[in-house]
Amino acid sequence: MSTxxxxxxxxVIILMVLAVLIYGxxxxxSSLIAPxxxxxxxxxxxECGEEPTGTAWSQFxxxxxxxxxxxxxxxxxxxxxxxxxxxxxxxHELGHGWYVFVVFVSFISVLLEGIAYCWKKGDLDWxxxxxxxxxxx
Amino acid sequence: xFHKLLFIMSTVLTVASALVVLLNKNIMxxxxxxxxxxxxxxxxxxxxxADFVAATQLMVYVGGVVILMLxxxxxxxxxxxxxxxxxxxxxxxxxxxxxxxxxxxxxAALFGMIIYGLTESxxxxxxxxxxxxxxxxxxxxxxxxxxxxxxxVLAFExxxxxxxxxxxGAAIIARPDRSTSSSANTSExx
Amino acid sequence: MNxxxxxxFSTLPFYNHIIGFFxxxxxxxxxxxxxxxxxFIAAFIVVNILSAVxxxxxxxxxxISADLQARIGPNRVGPYGILQFLADGVKMILKEDxxxxxxxxxxFYFAPMLALLGxxxxxxxxxxxxxxxxxxxxxxVFYLLAVSSLVGIAVFLGGYAxxxxxxxxxxxxxxxxxxxxxxxxxxxxxxxxxxxxxxxFDKLIGAQGxxxxxxxxxxxxxxxVGFFVFFTGALAETNRAPFDLPEAESELVSGYNTEYTGMxxxxxxxxxxxxxxxxxxxxxxxxxxxxxVPFDLGxxxxxxxxxxxxxxxxxxxxxxxxxxxVRWTLPRLRVDQLMMICWxxxxxxxxxxxxxxxxxxxxxxxxSMFNLIMN
Numbered sequence: 108m109s110t111x112x113x114x115x116x117x118x119v120i121i122l123m124v125l126a127v128l129i130y131g132x133x134x135x136x137s138s139l140i141a142p143x144x145x146x147x148x149x150x151x152x153x154e155c156g157e158e159p160t161g162t163a164w165s166q167f168x169x170x171x172x173x174x175x176x177x178x179x180x181x182x183x184x185x186x187x188x189x190x191x192x193x194x195x196x197x198x199h200e201l202g203h204g205w206y207v208f209v210v211f212v213s214f215i216s217v218l219l220e221g222i223a224y225c226w227k228k229g230d231l232d233w234x235x236x237x238x239x240x241x242x243x244x
Numbered sequence: 245x246f247h248k249l250l251f252i253m254s255t256v257l258t259v260a261s262a263l264v265v266l267l268n269k270n271i272m273x274x275x276x277x278x279x280x281x282x283x284x285x286x287x288x289x290x291x292x293x294a295d296f297v298a299a300t301q302l303m304v305y306v307g308g309v310v311i312l313m314l315x316x317x318x319x320x321x322x323x324x325x326x327x328x329x330x331x332x333x334x335x336x337x338x339x340x341x342x343x344x345x346x347x348x349x350x351x352a353a354l355f356g357m358i359i360y361g362l363t364e365s366x367x368x369x370x371x372x373x374x375x376x377x378x379x380x381x382x383x384x385x386x387x388x389x390x391x392x393x394x395x396x397v398l399a400f401e402x403x404x405x406x407x408x409x410x411x412x413g414a415a416i417i418a419r420p421d422r423s424t425s426s427s428a429n430t431s432e433x434x
Numbered sequence: 435m436n437x438x439x440x441x442x443f444s445t446l447p448f449y450n451h452i453i454g455f456f457x458x459x460x461x462x463x464x465x466x467x468x469x470x471x472x473x474f475i476a477a478f479i480v481v482n483i484l485s486a487v488x489x490x491x492x493x494x495x496x497x498i499s500a501d502l503q504a505r506i507g508p509n510r511v512g513p514y515g516i517l518q519f520l521a522d523g524v525k526m527i528l529k530e531d532x533x534x535x536x537x538x539x540x541x542f543y544f545a546p547m548l549a550l551l552g553x554x555x556x557x558x559x560x561x562x563x564x565x566x567x568x569x570x571x572x573x574x575v576f577y578l579l580a581v582s583s584l585v586g587i588a589v590f591l592g593g594y595a596x597x598x599x600x601x602x603x604x605x606x607x608x609x610x611x612x613x614x615x616x617x618x619x620x621x622x623x624x625x626x627x628x629x630x631x632x633x634x635f636d637k638l639i640g641a642q643g644x645x646x647x648x649x650x651x652x653x654x655x656x657x658x659v660g661f662f663v664f665f666t667g668a669l670a671e672t673n674r675a676p677f678d679l680p681e682a683e684s685e686l687v688s689g690y691n692t693e694y695t696g697m698x699x700x701x702x703x704x705x706x707x708x709x710x711x712x713x714x715x716x717x718x719x720x721x722x723x724x725x726x727v728p729f730d731l732g733x734x735x736x737x738x739x740x741x742x743x744x745x746x747x748x749x750x751x752x753x754x755x756x757x758x759x760v761r762w763t764l765p766r767l768r769v770d771q772l773m774m775i776c777w778x779x780x781x782x783x784x785x786x787x788x789x790x791x792x793x794x795x796x797x798x799x800x801x802s803m804f805n806l807i808m809n
Contacts, residue, residue, distance in 0.1 A: 113290055114246050117469065118558045118568040119577075120253075121477045126554040129481070130547045130701060137527045137697040145532065152534040152598035153692055164597065167318040169418060171610050174773070175312040176414040178613040180407050181781075182308050185620045186300050187392075187403060189576055189633060192624045194389030196631025196795060203393075204796035210397055211792055215785060217404040221411040222782060230415045231777040233770035245466045272594065273540065279587065299573050299580040307583025307616065311609055314590055318606065383572040385633070 173230055184218050247291060254287030271317055279310045296385050476568055480557055488707035489519035491754065498755070499762045522700075529696035534596055537693070541595035545588050546698045549705040552584030556712045561635040563725050563742030574634040575623055578716065579616070582671075585709065586612035589673070589680060592702065593690035604689025608680030611772060612671055618780035619667035622660045625784070625791040626650055626720050629657070629800055639724035647804035651721040654803050656790035661721045663784050665753075668713040670776070672706060675761035682766060714753035715746070722749050 152159050191211060198207045225231050261280035268274045282305040289298035340348075392400045452468060493508065493516060500507025508515035533542055559574045561567040571577050586609050593605015627633045629650065630641035642649050651661045670677035681689030691702045718724060725742040767775070798806060 113250070113293060113295070114466075114469070115569045115571060116250070116290060116295075117246055118473045118477055119555055119581075120250065121470075121473050122481065122554045122558050122568070123551055125477055125481055126551040127547060130550055133527070133697050133701070134531075134543075137529075137531060141528055141696060142530050144530070149532055150535040152536070152596065152601075153687060154599065155687075159598075164594070164602070166320070167315070167606060169319060171606055172312070172315045172319055173415070173418040174610045174614055175308070175315045176418055177411065177777075178617065179304070179308040179312060180411040180414065181617045182304055182620075184404065184407055185617065185624060186303060187400065188624055189573075189627065190296065190385050190389035191392055191400070192389075192627040193631065193633050194386050194393065195628045195792065196800065197386070198390075198393060199795055199800070207393055208792055208796045210393060210401070212789055213401060214404045215789060217408050219782070219785060221408050222777070222785075224412055225415055226778065228415060228419075230419070231773065233773045270538075272538065276541065276544065276591070295571065296573050296576070299577050302580035303576070303583060307580065307586065307613065311586060311590065311613055314587070314594075314609070315606075318594075385573055 170233065177225060177230065180221065181218070184214075188214065250287055251291045254284045254291060256284075257281070258284030258288065272314075275310065275313050275317060278313070279306060282306055282310065294384060296388060473568070476566075477557075480568060481554060484557060484708050484711065485704060487711055488704050489523065490516075491707035491710065492522065492703065493519045494754070495758050495761075498758045502759070502762045526697050526700040531697070532693075532695045534598060534693045536597045538595040538597065541591050543698070545592035545595055546694070546701040546705070548591065549585050549588035550701050552581055552588060553705045553709045553712065555581040555584075556709075559635055560712060560715050561639060561719050561724055562746050563739045564636075565739045566743060567635060570634055570636050572632070572634045574636075575627070575638065575716065575720070576633050578712075579620060579623070582709070582712075583612075583616065585705065588705075589690050592694065593680075596693035598693050600687045600692045601690050604680045604682075604686045604692070607686075607769065608673060608690055611673070611677065611679060611776075614773065614776045615667040615670035615677075615780070618663050618776065618784040619671060621781070621784035621788055622664040622667065623720065625656065625660050625788045628788070628791050628795055629653060635719055635724075639719055639726065642723045642726060644723065644726045644728040646723075647802060649721060649723040652803065654791070654794045654798075656787040656794065657721070659783065660787040660791070661717070663780050663787065664721070665717055666775075667780060668717060669757065669760065670772070672709050672713055672757075674710065674757055676764040676767050677772060678761075678766060679769060679772060684766075710754060710757055711750060714757065715750045717753055718746060718749040722753075724749075 154160075188211075191207070191214075195207055195211070198204065222231075258281050261277045261284060264277035265274045265281060268277060282301065286298040286301040286306075289295075289301055496518070497507045497515070499505075508518040511517040511521045533539060556578050558568045559571055559578055561570075589608035589612065590605045593601040593603070593608065596602075623633075626638065630638045632638065632641075646652055650657045652658060669675075673680050679689075680686075681691065683689075686692070691699055694702060725746040727745045794800065
């Protein structure tokens, strides 16, 4: 058996089911009473009143991807810090405060190094990479 | 009862979504099916009593990796209509060649070894009395924190260095072509 | 402190009778079925009240913006126009459901549901009072961060599925903005977790007192700054002005929900307004003492519980007012400014605050600033 009582997660599942149910019921009710007479013009995606040209699913700038990559690294670091942060006070009360502080700060300083590197190299700049790409294109 | 229910729901969600990922030719739908599969795996972690790992699964994979995949899909907007509607070309299946068969055999062997290992370990699982009773009192989160600060403090510190390496690597790979960008940069400075 | 709403019920005198009744109906599983029923009813009530709060949020937004701009605002439906949100809801159900040509139908239907799912799941841990939180997870606030990340995907998919250029731009901006601002928000929460010694909401609130100087916001200089970092990040995560780039009206028409009509547009709006309530509630619980006030409200009695809910909701709605106020006061940022604020200001400040809080805990035994001055 598991050491934690997972029945405290029942409301989570119920809320998720409720969200799906409410969404489904509302859409169903709407489909019963709402009018449905599509026309060619009505179904056209909005493009400021002009005829839309081509599909919208086009190539996007790489900088969105860079932001995503940097985010994942920081996300994992913050996830690793959560268990340590939540026992910090307990360890301090046991008299290991400065030890944990040193461990914690050395972990964070490596994280800061990462930010400093990306900052220095311009990966955090939105506009600079834009200029570069315009010229290389 | 809830334990069983959650297990069944998570398993069905994981396996069904994984099948959709395999069989769907629309890459965006496959990404979303992968999202379902990852959420199902979080549910499986929860049935094992690993609540922190389950939330981590949601946080890192759902909040990060799936979004990154969606961004990656958006990087590949092609020119012609086929790739723009993001349908794969209709490839004709062939009967396979020496490479594909050998890869298949290796995968089957690996899979068999994993299955064997799983059944073996479940037969000879650690008896309950070997676990330190003091540890069971605390929540999984606090146990993790204590272990990260005592027995595994080196792993904790090294993981930050590993992540720093990953960050630097990711930043370098994702940068636009180095030769053109550096020339553009210098011209910009002039 | 009760861990769930069912364990609160189990302290009531007639609990054994109910369990006996359920056992006679369902045999062995009686207790579990009873727990399910209670949870379901409680969850249903919470979801409905929060939806009403979200609806009233749209009304408040219009009324407050009208006040700020010296207009009258909605005043036709009901007294002071307060039933406007019901009229809007009815209107949305009656509206035609338009799916643009070439849209990805499945994702077009799926995206608002995902947003609703992510937001409703966060309600499970919101601590309304010492007795009424649907559940008390020992990973409380971490769970909340984890499930709310579904909203980012929903915004992106909503933008992608419509096959409209404005939508897609809004969706891409929305997703990148939400994930970016998650970092300073998470690190600010970590700083509070260090001081309170846990990340479940009962520990976070239990570490604070009733008086303002016992709240974490005035605990030390670092948490004071951390509160503003958290609040700014929360504004950006809910796509509120001045960070409303995903739906920037003047450039992207309406951003990721440009092509949405009727009920599905309504659900995106509902998810947004409920999410604002949730993040304001989290800010109130983490930094402003949650349901605590300087005097004892009597959490043992039913009336005391209602008073606690009142105090929590009051704090939350005050923050909600600030959110609306900020929206109608500040101009929108540019995308590059948005990213610069996140990565070059908020994240380093949040990390500095985290180190500062850790230092404060070790150096001063985690006592508050006020405490140190008084001694």
